[in-house]
Amino acid sequence: xxxxxxxxxxxxxxxxxxxxxxxxxxxxxxxxxxxxxxxxxxxxxxxxxxxxxxxxxxxxxxxxxxxxxxxxxxxxxxxxxxxxxxxxxxxxxxxxxxxxxxxxxxxxxxxxxxxxxxxxxxxxxxxxxxxxxxxxxxxxxxxxxxxxxxxxxxxxxxxxxxxxxxxxxxxxxxxxxxxxxxxxxxxxxxxxxxxxxxxxxxxxxxxxxxxxxxxxxxxxxxxxxxxxxxxxxxxxx
Numbered sequence: 001x002x003x004x005x006x007x008x009x010x011x012x013x014x015x016x017x018x019x020x021x022x023x024x025x026x027x028x029x030x031x032x033x034x035x036x037x038x039x040x041x042x043x044x045x046x047x048x049x050x051x052x053x054x055x056x057x058x059x060x061x062x063x064x065x066x067x068x069x070x071x072x073x074x075x076x077x078x079x080x081x082x083x084x085x086x087x088x089x090x091x092x093x094x095x096x097x098x099x100x101x102x103x104x105x106x107x108x109x110x111x112x113x114x115x116x117x118x119x120x121x122x123x124x125x126x127x128x129x130x131x132x133x134x135x136x137x138x139x140x141x142x143x144x145x146x147x148x149x150x151x152x153x154x155x156x157x158x159x160x161x162x163x164x165x166x167x168x169x170x171x172x173x174x175x176x177x178x179x180x181x182x183x184x185x186x187x188x189x190x191x192x193x194x195x196x197x198x199x200x201x202x203x204x205x206x207x208x209x210x211x212x213x214x215x216x217x218x219x220x221x222x223x224x225x226x227x228x229x230x231x232x233x234x235x236x237x
Contacts, residue, residue, distance in 0.1 A: 007032050009218060081109040082222055089230035098230050099129035106204070106223050107131040110216055114184065114205035117227060118143065118150055120198045125151060130177070132205070137176035145198060148172030153189035154198045159217070160189045163209055186210045188217075192224045199228055 005014045007028035014026040014033075027033040085105055088098050099117050107115035114132030118125040127133075127141035146155040149170050153160045165171040165187050173179055186206045192199040202224045204212075212220075 005036075008034075008215065081105050082219070082226070085223060085226050089226045090233065095231060095234050096129070099227070100131075102223065102227060102230075103129045103131040106202075106220075110204055110212075110219070112204045112210075113207045114203070116203045116205075117200060118203070119200040119231065120154075125154065125198075125201060127177075128200075133177040133179060137174060137178075140176045141174040143172060149187055150189050150201045150203060153191040153201055157191060157193070159191065159220075160187075161212060162187045162189075163211075183207055188212055188220065190220050190224050192228055194228060194232070199231075202227065 005016065005026050006012065007014050007030060009032045010028065010030045012028050012030065014028045016024050016026050018024050024036050025033060026036060085102055088101050093101075103115040103117055107113070112132075114130065116130040116133060117128050119128045120126075124142040124144060127138055130138060143151040145151050149160055149162055149165065149168065149172070151172075152170050162168045162171070163186050165184055171187070184205045184207060186209050188204045190202045190204075192201060202220060204220065
């Protein structure tokens with residue numbers, strides 16, 4: 001019996017189509033797709049299929065090779081981090097403690113230099129927790145919707161990935177955060193909404209130019225939802 005491959009985005013069973021003797025493409029109705037190495041049975045099709053080709057390697061959407069084992073290990077660690085953050089979100093710890101733990105765990109798992117959470121107070125997006133920036137900026141750094149890359153993500157209602165912030169006129173520098181000592185290069189801002197209303201932003205920043213993999217972007221979106229749940233739960237209490 002063939003194993004069922006489910007979409008890493010929505011969980012739906014994916015359809016497979018052989019690309020060649022070396023790889024198979026799996027596609028989901030939600031639009032997500034990925035490539036995997038062809039099974040060992042490919043040797044029956046191609047008797048010259050080398051043992052080296054049976055290494056757990058695959059192609060990403062850009063046609064670059066990567067080790068499946070490495071990705072599986074990365075995803076396993078992401079799941080562990082999500083479980084830890086989920087428990088924190090539903091714990092009786094106060095919100096500031098939870099948010100501080102969330103940015104630290106998220107930064108370490110993504111391997112980014114800075115991770116910050118801004119929450120909407122009705123007038124501004126206020127820095128509520130940060131890993132990497134000066135802690136004295138918490139509660140002081142504020143942005144209006146549309147201001148900076150952070151505020152622009154909320155205004156445009158979509159995540160923004162800026163590979164080089166020095167070339168983006170929207171970037172807003174806060175002296176309180178002491179960002180100048182980091183020389184931030186790449187920034188990913190994920191806006192958080194409650195229904196159609198702004199709720200906050202989760203930022204990830206690096207000091208070297210970097211791409212974010214599809215599973216990392218999905219990881220950030222899940223963290224954002226956990227932040228939303230954590231704040232709402234404490235407001236109800």
